Each structure stands twice: as structure tokens, then as C-alpha cells.
Amino acid sequence: MKTGTRTATRRAPFAPVLLLVAALLAVITVLAPGARATGGLDAAAAALKQGPVYVDPRAAGQFPKADADALAKKIKNSGKPIFVAVLPRAAEYPPKTLLQDLRTKVGISGVYAVELGNGFNAGADPRVMPHGAVTNLVGSVNRSDYPTVSQRLNSFVDIADQQAMGHAPSSWGGGGNSGIDTGTLVGLGALVVIGGGGAYALARRQRRRRAEEERAALEDLRVVVDEDITAFGEELDRLDFNPGEPGADDAMRADYSHALDAYENAKSAMTRAERPGDVQSVTRALEDGRFSLATLAARREGRPLPERRLPCFFDPRHGPSVVDVAWAPSGGAERTVPVCAADKSRLDDGREPLARTVRTESGDRPYWDAGPAYAPWAGGYFGGGLLPGLLVGTMLGNLMMSSPAYGADFGGPSGAEGGDVTGSDFNPDDFGGGFGDGGGFDGGGGGGFDGGF
Template sequence: MKAVRRTRSLPALLLAVLALVLATLYAPGASADTSVSAIARALRQGPVYVDPAARDQLSAADADTLAARIKDADKPLFIAVLPAGYPTTDLFADLRSATGVTGLYGIRLGDRFDARADSSVMSVTARRNLVRSVRGEDAKSQLADFTDRALANMGGHAPRSWGGSASGGHGMSTTGLITTVAVLVAAGAGAYALVRRTRRRREEEQRAALERLRVVVDEDITAFGEELDRLDFHPSEPGADDAMRADYERALDAYETAKQRMGAAHRPEDVRPVTEALEDGRFSLAQLAARRERRPLPERRPPCFFDPRHGPSVSDATWTPPGGAPREVPVCAADATRLADGRDPVIREVDTDYGRRPYWDAGPAYGPWAGGYFGGGLLPGLLVGTLLGSMMATPTYAADYGTGYGDFGGGGYEGGDVSGTDFDAGDFGGGFGDGGGFDGGGGGGDFGGGF
């Protein structure tokens, strides 16, 4: 009788032990490892991490959907969802060091959100504008919107650790290999013909784009020539010194260089050196004017965003395009006054098939034109959310119009590359909220005050 009771009690004992183990593992508040190192390990395996204490912010299904979207885009975007009380000191820098992967890192912390990025993946201006554009949204909408906008405007590629095309088999059979080769050979002639047709069509499209762009560039060259004519400066005039003469010579050289380079342009991407020369020339004229008027020399700033013919900018101003997010743009003195008075700036419009449009909504050919004026590092933040900005973020654009206009090319570690702790700490510094304007400020690497 005792043996029977002992036998019946054994399953009950095992069930009790199993229940205790499960309760320990899955009970709310269980001591799961949620350190920065643990988060980094998870992010090296997938793009989205949700802290156990923050699962009410983003469900497992929504996290999987977000992760799939990022993987499909092949971009180094990392998302972490953490509880409000998570330690914040140097969080971004420590997480970037722990993952060792170049990329864009977005963190939802309680009801707040911020992001940091390697400059090779996204410029500081672009990252700040993106964060600002999703401020105040609920977790699901905020992370989805941030992901969609980031994927359209960031550079780099997904890290290999997220998984590739590895096969679970042991290789292709001989029969499969023969079949594959036969299919490839049969399709070869058609593929070759298709490539030739595609290449011819691309060349025709580029020629058409260059001719449309030539009109705008010629207007820029003409406008700069008129500025030189109105200058009324003579190298031998009383009061002229060597510095003034050097400024004047640089401006003249820039004018001639722009004309020569435009005359030799064969593709839209050949326009970038033309507008670079014009930008250099206008800055030389600004220096010359300051010397003649005995004013302090101007700092080197990009031209006015609304129309580079306005000359070098004097400040940055917040501007919101129709249907877009606010962003900081460089502006000339006249446009700064217009914006401050609540008026519209004077925007450079160009001809399109749909009438006159701002250059950032006029088509892909204007990327090289804008890139020469504003440079690759500044351009992504200025054009985020615009037609031109979205186009320039695609591999197709780089193939047709070249790289370096804000598409984050330029050597070093690219997004998704393993750089370990070899990264610019300045890209990940500052308090949480510095990138999106959260109240509370913070400093010293903290997320912000009040914690």
C-alpha cells in the first residue's frame, strides 16, 4: 500500500518541480539578463530587441513584422525597446561598442525615443530630423514610421550575422547542377539581348536628363557671371590688397571652370563638379565683399537651400515642406527674414512634365546638381522625405547617376560592417533626447534629466 502511494506521488512531485521551474523562468520580473551586452548579442542576431519588461509596448508579432521589414531592406537598422527605468548613462555609445556593427540605432525608452548613427550610415542632421518627425507617437506607430523613413534614407547593408543564404543541405546534386547549367545556357542569349536593350535605354534616359539639367546649370552659370559683372572691382583700385585680388582671381577661375566642365559633361553625374565650382566662386565673392567693407570674414557655410543662387547661407532655420517633417536648412539672410515673418521662402523651381516644381521634387537628375552645392554629408538631412531624397537612397539611383550626393559613399566602414570599437564616439554621444528635442536635456552621456 505504501508502494502504491509512493508511485502515485512521483508524477505529482515531477509536475510540481516542473511548475516551479517554469514559474521561475517566465514569471514577471524574473531576473533575465537585460544588460547592454545581452541586448547587443540579440541585435547581432536580429534587428529588433524588446526588453521583457517592455513587452506591453511592442508585441512579439509587431516586433517580428518590424524585423522582417528591416531584413528585407538589407539595411543596418537596429531597434531596441526598453522600459522607462532602464539605466541610460552612455547607453548609445556602450551599445554601439558592444555590437561592434556600423549602423543606425533607435531606442524606445518608456514613452520616449531617440536614435544615433555612424556618420557613414546617416548624417547627424538626417538622424535628428527623422527622430523629430516621429516624436509623440505611440510605440507601434513610432517604430514603424521611423523604420520606413530610415530605410528610405540610410546607407549601408545588413550585417551578415542576421543570416544569409546558407543552405541546410549538403550541396547540389549532379543532376541539379546539369539542369541549372542547361537553363542558364538557354536563357543566356535572351538575357544578353535584354541587357543591351536596358543599357541603351539607360543611356538615352541619361542624355535626356542631362539636357534638362543643362538648362538649370546654364542659368546658374549665367547668374554667377552677372554677379561678377556687377562687382565693380578692379585689382589695381585704391585699397585693394593681395587677399582681395586672390579672392577675385578664385571667383574668375571658378566661373571659367564651371563653363568648361559643363561643356564637357556627358552624364548627369558630371554636373556635380560644375556646381562645386560655382559654390566655391560665390564663397570667394563673399570673402571679397567682407574684405572691401572691412567686415569679419564669413565662415564657410553651404549655400541657401531654397536657391543656391542666393549665395552662401548666413544661418540655419526650421522649415517644414508641405506634407513633410520639420528640418533645419541653411538659409540666406533674405529667406531667413521671410521665414521669421511667416512668409514663404523664394524657392528654386524648374520645369518638369507636370509644370514648374521645386528642384527637390523635379526628378533624379537634380541629385548631382544639389550634391555639388551641399555635399554628401549635409544633403540627406535636407532632402529627407522628398522625392529626390527617396530616389537617391536607392541602389538604382547610384547606378544611373553615380554616388556621393548623400548616399553615404566614401570609404571606411560602411553600414553593416563589423568595426568593433573603431567608431567616432561623437556620433553616439550626447544625452538621450538630444537628437529629437526631448524636454529635460541631459548631458554627460545621459538620456536626460529627471531620472
């Protein structure tokens, strides 16, 4: 008994030491920038929650640890939510759904780049980088025929770093050394205590500043949107339709009811709007209502029903367009835009179209030259995916394509930024097909991984 007691007594002092060693090993594992695990999608997701780069052990020959650590350091130093995975061709990495499955399991908004076997692809939450920007970047990287995985991934990250919005996830910890020395571990606790308060205060200031900017932008939009809602209400009044009038049928009454619902939906959505992106649902409802009015007018006059088209580019209040025409803004390149019959006639006569103008500090300007606040307003009318193409060469178009922040209001969870935890709340289309030339794995042109979904 005495011997057993002495043995237990001798071992007891080592228990805290063993616990400390285990804790330090856990810290080292978490902070190691080029994380490596045993393989599989769950392991990849777990590693990417803790660091920006994951290399499946079976793909280590393609992307050595030194290269992975250097890339992880570069991403951490950039402070951007860019995730990179290097994976082998294996059954646990199904190509067709790999990007969206990885994004789901990691659950953090960001840019996701994956090297699968000898193919490369990427996707992103639109608040971090617009779909068009990702498509162009992936295509450019694939067409460059880089001889090594390292060159391809570094090329992608270098450009994505310049365009991505948001912040690195807090779960990554600090920035970018490839090793963790004793001094770092000793000072870790002190840094947490000292820096935690400052980081929290900085984050609060950033959130407050962003909220103030969004409130100001929403107030600018409110004037324009209220004018649109009022104009649509006046159209309903001028229509002078009575559901019980002679000749009215169920189809006419359905069109009229749909237009009334759209009017009420637009008013309610504007009342609930808390940020600029919320305005998109208002103008989408107005566009839908105007098409119902155009359909009702055609039924009452015995004309063929109108084709469902985008509203007039120059002023959505003109109603659905009737034709596409070539047009160029002042000093800009020519592009094809949808126009109403009246604006088509004006252009044919060599006159300027009746453009929707909004108030700016420099006077009234067409909405496409009035600044970024009008991106969500226009997006509801024309669709976020089509808008940059329609606006290329204009102030709003240039801002949307040069800074993903302006395109971010077209999708993504309300209020979520790059680096925020959103779980599975994202659009899978942003992590799938549609990449075009060389965008798929193995250089295929069919879209996403192995040809898309």
C-alpha cells in the same frame, strides 16, 4: 594494443556525426532571430550581424524571448536594415557613445534602435533614413509613453519599416521563422545552391537599374550645374580685378585667389562626378566662391564686409542673401527663406521673385518643383540639414521628407545602401545628440544618450 585499436576503430565512425551536429548547432545559433549572448558591446554587435534583434541576458525580464523572436521575424520579413538592441544599464554600455560605438562594431549601414535600461534612442545612416526623420520618430515613440518595452520597440519598427531604405544585410540569412526545424536544416544546402544563382542575378539587376537611374539623374543635373559654373566664370570676368592694381592689398588678393580656386574646384568636381550626390561638392564650391567675390567687392568699395549667409533661396546665382523673409510657394505654407536684395525689393513691391527654373517634361519649373534629381544640387548651396525646412510644402521638399532616398545624397559613403557593410565609415553625428524633447535616455531633452556628446 588490440583493445586500443578496436576502441579507436569503434569511435571513428562517430566523428563525422559529431562534426555534423556541431555544424547544425552553429547554423541554429546564426539563424536564431532573437539572438542572445553573454553580454557586452562586442557580443551585441556580433549578434546583430547575424540577426536584427539582440537582448542582453540581463535585460531578458524587460523583453522576453518570445517577444524578441516575434520582433526579429517582423524585421526580417520587412527586408529592411533595422537593428534593435535591448540592454541593461551597465558599465560596458556607456550611454553617451553607445549608438555610435554599436554602429561602429556592427559595421553595417542601417537604422539602430536601443533600449537602455528604461530609456530609448535611435540613430541611422542618412542613406537609410534622414536625421530629421529619426529625430521625429524617436520623439514620437518616447512621448507616447508605451507601458512595455515590446510596445515601444514594435511601434518604432512599424514606422521605421515604412521609411527605411535599403535591404537586410546578407549575413542575416533568410526570413523570419522563430524556430529552425529539421526540414529547414536538411534543405538549407539545396536552397543555397538553387537560390544562390537567382539571388546573385537579382542583385546584379538591381544594381544595374540603380546605376542607370543615377546616370540619367546626373545628366539632368549636368545641364544645370554647367550653367552655374559658366555663370560664375562670367562673374569673375566682369569683376575686372587685377591683383597688381593700385589700392589692391593682400586681403583683396586672397579673396580673389580663393574665388579662382573655387571656380577650378567646381569644374574639377563636376568632371569627376559619377552619381547625383557628387554634385553637392560642386555647388558647395560655387557658393563658397561667390561669398569670396562679395567680400572682395566690399573691400574694393570700402563697405563693411558681408555677413556669411546662405545664398539667395530663389536663385543661388544671385549670391549671398542679405535678409530672411516670409514666403509661401503656390498652395504651400509660409516659411522663412534667405533672399538677395533684388528679390527682397521685388517681394516688397508685390512682384514674383526671380526664381531659378530648370527644364522638365512639363516645361520650365522652379527648381523646388522640378523633382528629386535637384536635391543634391540644392543641398550643396543650402546644406542638407537645412534644405527640407526651406522646401517644406514644395514638390522637392515633400519627396525628400516622404522618401529618405532623396535625402540620402546628403551624406554617407558613396554608393553605400542600407544593409551594406561600411565598417567605421559613417558620420558619428547621425548616431548621437540632437534628438530634442524626450529623445535621450530617461526622457531627457538634452539630445543623445544621457544628454549627448
